[in-house]
Amino acid sequence: MASEVLAPPGLRPPLGAGATIGGFRIVERIHAGGTGYIYAVIAPPGRDPGFPLVMKVPAVGAGEPWIGVVAFEMELMIHPVLAGAHVPRFVAAGDLHTTPYLVMERIAGESLAACCARAPLAPEEVVGIGAEIADALHALHAQETVHHDLKPENVMLREDGTAVLLDFGFAHHARYPDLLGEQLQFEAGSAPYVSPEQLRHRRGDPRSDLFAWGAIAYELATGEPPFGTPQSLSGLRDRLWRTPVPPRARNAGVPPWLQEVILRALEPDAARRYQSAAHIAFDLRHPEQVALSSRSRRTEAPGVLRQMRGWWRARDGVLEAPPAPPRPAPVILVAVDTEHLEDARHPLIQWTARQVMSVAGEHRMMCVSVVPAPDPGAGAQLADTESGRQLEHLARLRHWVEPFGLPASRLSLHVVQASDPAATIVDLARRNHADLIVLGAPPPSVLGWWRSVASSVTASAPCSVYVVRA
Amino acid sequence: MIALLADVHANLEALEACLAHARALGARRFALLGDLVGYGADPGAVVDAAAALARDGAIVIKGNHDEAVERAPAYLNDMAQAAILWTRDALSDTQKAFLAALPLCVRDDTRCYVHGSADRPSRWTYVDGPTAAAHSMAAAAVPYTLCGHVHDQRLYFEAPGGRVSAFRPHAGTAIPLPVHRRWLAIAGSVGQPRDGDTSAAYALLEEARITFHRVRYDHAAAAQKVRRAGLPAILAYRIEHGV
Numbered sequence: 001m002a003s004e005v006l007a008p009p010g011l012r013p014p015l016g017a018g019a020t021i022g023g024f025r026i027v028e029r030i031h032a033g034g035t036g037y038i039y040a041v042i043a044p045p046g047r048d049p050g051f052p053l054v055m056k057v058p059a060v061g062a063g064e065p066w067i068g069v070v071a072f073e074m075e076l077m078i079h080p081v082l083a084g085a086h087v088p089r090f091v092a093a094g095d096l097h098t099t100p101y102l103v104m105e106r107i108a109g110e111s112l113a114a115c116c117a118r119a120p121l122a123p124e125e126v127v128g129i130g131a132e133i134a135d136a137l138h139a140l141h142a143q144e145t146v147h148h149d150l151k152p153e154n155v156m157l158r159e160d161g162t163a164v165l166l167d168f169g170f171a172h173h174a175r176y177p178d179l180l181g182e183q184l185q186f187e188a189g190s191a192p193y194v195s196p197e198q199l200r201h202r203r204g205d206p207r208s209d210l211f212a213w214g215a216i217a218y219e220l221a222t223g224e225p226p227f228g229t230p231q232s233l234s235g236l237r238d239r240l241w242r243t244p245v246p247p248r249a250r251n252a253g254v255p256p257w258l259q260e261v262i263l264r265a266l267e268p269d270a271a272r273r274y275q276s277a278a279h280i281a282f283d284l285r286h287p288e289q290v291a292l293s294s295r296s297r298r299t300e301a302p303g304v305l306r307q308m309r310g311w312w313r314a315r316d317g318v319l320e321a322p323p324a325p326p327r328p329a330p331v332i333l334v335a336v337d338t339e340h341l342e343d344a345r346h347p348l349i350q351w352t353a354r355q356v357m358s359v360a361g362e363h364r365m366m367c368v369s370v371v372p373a374p375d376p377g378a379g380a381q382l383a384d385t386e387s388g389r390q391l392e393h394l395a396r397l398r399h400w401v402e403p404f405g406l407p408a409s410r411l412s413l414h415v416v417q418a419s420d421p422a423a424t425i426v427d428l429a430r431r432n433h434a435d436l437i438v439l440g441a442p443p444p445s446v447l448g449w450w451r452s453v454a455s456s457v458t459a460s461a462p463c464s465v466y467v468v469r470a
Numbered sequence: 471m472i473a474l475l476a477d478v479h480a481n482l483e484a485l486e487a488c489l490a491h492a493r494a495l496g497a498r499r500f501a502l503l504g505d506l507v508g509y510g511a512d513p514g515a516v517v518d519a520a521a522a523l524a525r526d527g528a529i530v531i532k533g534n535h536d537e538a539v540e541r542a543p544a545y546l547n548d549m550a551q552a553a554i555l556w557t558r559d560a561l562s563d564t565q566k567a568f569l570a571a572l573p574l575c576v577r578d579d580t581r582c583y584v585h586g587s588a589d590r591p592s593r594w595t596y597v598d599g600p601t602a603a604a605h606s607m608a609a610a611a612v613p614y615t616l617c618g619h620v621h622d623q624r625l626y627f628e629a630p631g632g633r634v635s636a637f638r639p640h641a642g643t644a645i646p647l648p649v650h651r652r653w654l655a656i657a658g659s660v661g662q663p664r665d666g667d668t669s670a671a672y673a674l675l676e677e678a679r680i681t682f683h684r685v686r687y688d689h690a691a692a693a694q695k696v697r698r699a700g701l702p703a704i705l706a707y708r709i710e711h712g713v
Contacts, residue, residue, distance in 0.1 A: 070630055077646050096648050176645055177637035181629050 015039065015057070021101055022094045023047065024055055036068060041103060049091055052106040070179050071169030072100060077176050078168045079104070082143055085162055086136035107164045112155035112216070120223040120251045123258055127284050130217045130261075132163040134281035137213060138433050140165060141206040141277055144174040148203065150212035151193045152219070172204045192225035196240045196268050207270040210277060214265025221258065222250035226266060240268055246298035257287045260296035275362040276329035278433035282364060282412070285432070291408035329362045330435035335425050335453070337440065338369040338396040338415070345440040345470045346400070352468050353438050354404065367401050368414045368428055369393050370421035390415050422456030430462045437461055441469040471496050474657040474673045476503035476585070476618020478520075479535065480510030480557065481661025481709065484670035485519060487687035488660050497674055503618040503657060504533025504585025506569065508550060509705050510661050511695035513557045517565040524568075532572035533585040533619065534594040540570045549702050556701055580649060581675075582610035586619040596620050597656060600634040607634065607652045614647065615654040616675065622665050623658035623673070623682045627651060639682040647678050655680055661692075661709075668712035 015037075019026045023044035031038035036058040043053060058072035073096060080090045089105040115121065115129060133155060140147060147154075149170040156164045172178055181203070195211035197203075218226040226244035230236045247254045247262055254262075261283050267273040274280050283290045334353050337343060357363050371393050374386055393415040401411065418424040429437055442452035449455050458465045473492035478485045492500070500523050507513040524530045538546055538554045539561065546554060561569075574591040575584045582588050587595035587602060589609035596619055597603050603626035607615050625637045628651045639645065647653050658671025669684035689709050696706040707713075 067630075073648060097650060175640045175643040177625055177627050177635070179627065179629055179651075181633070181635050 021055065021057070021099055022092065022103075024053070024092070024101075024103055026055070030054065036072065040106065043091070043103075047092075049089070049105075051089070052108070053091060053103055054088075054106040056102045056104070058100050067180075068169075072096075072102075074171060074179055075102060075167070075169045076100075077179075078145060078171050078173045081173070082140070082145065082168070084139045084143075085158075086139045086164055088164060088166065107156040107158060107166075109156050109158045109164075111153065112157060112163075113152040115157070116152040116216075116219055119220050120253075121220050123221065123253060123255055126217060126220045126254075127258065127287075128161065129157065129163070129220060130213070131281050131284040132157065132161055133213060133216065134277045134284065135433075136163040136165050137206075137209050137277035138281060141209070146172045146204055146206050147209050147212075148172055148198065149190055149193075150209050150216065151190050152216060155216075174204065178203060191230050191236055192219070192227060194236060194239075195270075197270060199236055199240065205270060206277070207273050207275065210265050210274050210280065211267075211270075213277070213280065214262050214273075217262045218244065218247055218266065221247045221254050221262065224250060242268070243301065245301040246295075248298070249300050255287070256292060256296035257283075257290040259298070260290055260292050263295040263298070264293075276331075276364075278331055279329065279362075279364055282331065282366075282432050286412055289408075289412040329364070330360050331364045331366065331433055332356055332360070333366045333368055333425065333429050333432070333434040333437045335421075335437065335439035335457075336367055336369050336397055336400050338393045338400070339371060341396060341400075343440070345468060348470055349438060349440055349468045350400070350403065352466060356436060356438065356466065357404075362410070364410055364412070365401070365404070365406060366412050366414060366428070366432060366434065367397050368416065368425060369397050370416050370418055370424045373417045373419045386417065390417070422453045422460075425453070425457050426460050426462070434463050436464050436466060438466045438468065441467045444469075471674055471676045472499040472501055473497040474501050474503060474616050474655070474675055475660050476657040476672070477505045477533070477621055477659035477661060478502065478507075478510075478516055479505055479659070479661035480507045480513040480516050481670075481692050482510070482512035482515045482519070483688050483692040484661045484685075485516055487685045488670050488672045488683075489519075491683060491685045492672065492674060495674060500528040501583050501616065502528060502530045503583060503616060504531045504572075505535045505618060506530075506533070507539060507557050507561070508533075508535030509553050509696075509701075509708075510692065511699040511701060513560050514562065514565055517561065517568055521565075521568050529576050529583050530572055531576060531583050531585050532569065532574055536569045536572060539566055549704060552702055553705065556699065577610070577612060580612050581614045581616060582612050584610070584615070584617050586617065588615055588617070594619065597624075597626070597654065600626060600636055603636070603654045604628075604632075604634040607654050610652075610654075613649045613652055614675070615652070616657065617654070618657055618659065620656050621659035621663060621671075622656065623671050624654075624656040625680070625682075626654040626656075628653075639680075641682055641684040644676075644679050644681045647680055649678055653680075655682075658682065658684075663712045664708070666712050668710065 015026055017026055017028055024041040027040040027042060029037060029039050036056055039055045041053050041055040059068050076093050088107055091103040094101040147165055149167060154166045158164060193212040193215045195208035197205055197208050215226050227239050244266060247259045265274055394413060397413045416424050437457060439454055441454050442448040454467045475488055502520050506516050506520050520530050539558055575588060584591050587597050587606040589605040597606050597617060598620055623639050625639050626634055629635055655673055657673040660670045660672055663671050668689045669686050671684055673680055673682045693706040693709040
């Protein structure tokens, strides 16, 4: 067992203030948890990174579970390679055999656990926090990493609202060996958020994190975790088939569309869940675009018969189908010029969008039309005119996309009145985690390209751009 | 930093590309993990290169194809057999003597270098799964077992409880190898990769860290030499397609 071979000398937490590890001076202990201790620390002179620091020290030695040691080993491997605002910045790590520690950015802000303590929250707050967590998950999944222990204690909300994910001890990174593998058991604190696949010891599927997201959002909206707080493995297993009490039955203030989003994330079968955190973030930011199914209408827990069916299916092994890593579930933004529908480029853009979608997995198509902002001098009738134009262009957009036959859950329509179409498109793409922008090239002319929307979008897009030329 | 080069199989172009790649990344030590010859068209030049590296301190291990040059075993397939007969004629007595004198296994405090399995190396067992890997790691009895023979890059590791798992590495990603658990790395084949990628495969081992690499080289030239040498055409095809 790992605990026998790894017993670093001279490090038996907890350590007191004033102690120094690896040059970092301990100020105070701020947390003692199942797998380790967290201290606020000060960097040695000349190594100050310019932001506050915490040090994580694993609980190792006699009486400590080996899982903590392996989890720390995983964290040492994965945390340093993660980047972005949704992960604490990595600063330093100690040698695993002599002085194991991890120094990282201390996140100022509120723990999601504190938000959960205040739950049920107003739906707007659930939506806002939920979208931030979905953004963070999307950023993590884009780095080939699945968190696998998403729970309120492991999420911090920065002062600007950005969600930061903590604790990568149970994470799975596609480029690194998975030391935990099938050995993993679950801590009591994680039980409410563990996905059905994880109970079946399947790791590396990002949709597991989306289930945990659903459990967190459910708790924020209702004040209770969807499957209670099970203390035993058999208590955990009913999520393999059970459909939770609908959030609206516990809090009538939850809008049907939000219930739809939460229950879809909590589907026992990963294939019926959201396939990408970006899609969750998108739906939360565009409630009017959420396609409502029977999930949104449920007012009570499904009847005995329905639950039995779910139980039978799970038992029957239908859900046992190996979770083939989901195909990429991209967000494709198609810019449509609804001012000039006669343009010869339209059929080509439609053809291109269709080609792209035919090779993608579960995709999401955003159709965007940017129409010029109305002249501010138009006077009192401005509001009417504005909404009239909006509706007219929305109708044109709907007509344009009709031949695709996309279900409402895969499609969203956006008419934006703005003076700078390129900036608007790039901004929409960034905020909605678009993977590809499809738009038309300007008509051929020497100077046309440099002044075109296509060139500006290409120059500043956060993703690939497909410029369609007639 | 030590470059692990296995299954060169007389492919000089691939060997030179890997050596250059490793040196550019700072490698000054080399370990050739067996099967210097067989299949490819440049056995003499590859053996000379290995001998030169050995004079500078490189570890060179004997593989089953190297052994077959001195005494043909019954179990080589026809294609390999044809290549060995050809190779025997192509090598000088000095080169043959170099191959014959190679050790089957070299061990130091933390590492064991071997061509196939460290569990009875002369049997040329393929480490083709967690069970075979567990046997090899147990016999090696050191944290790092480094081998070839199987042509695909793999990293096996001991999980808590002693269970061994396999991991398919991604080229260019440095993986920490803490010394408290046992690891077995298959460096991949320099001269005859078989995973559909024509790039030469090797690995760089640092203190408690390994990076698997793939290096593009002029595989068309290497394949052309195989054809011109009159070796079985399938051997050229394998180099051209990485199969």
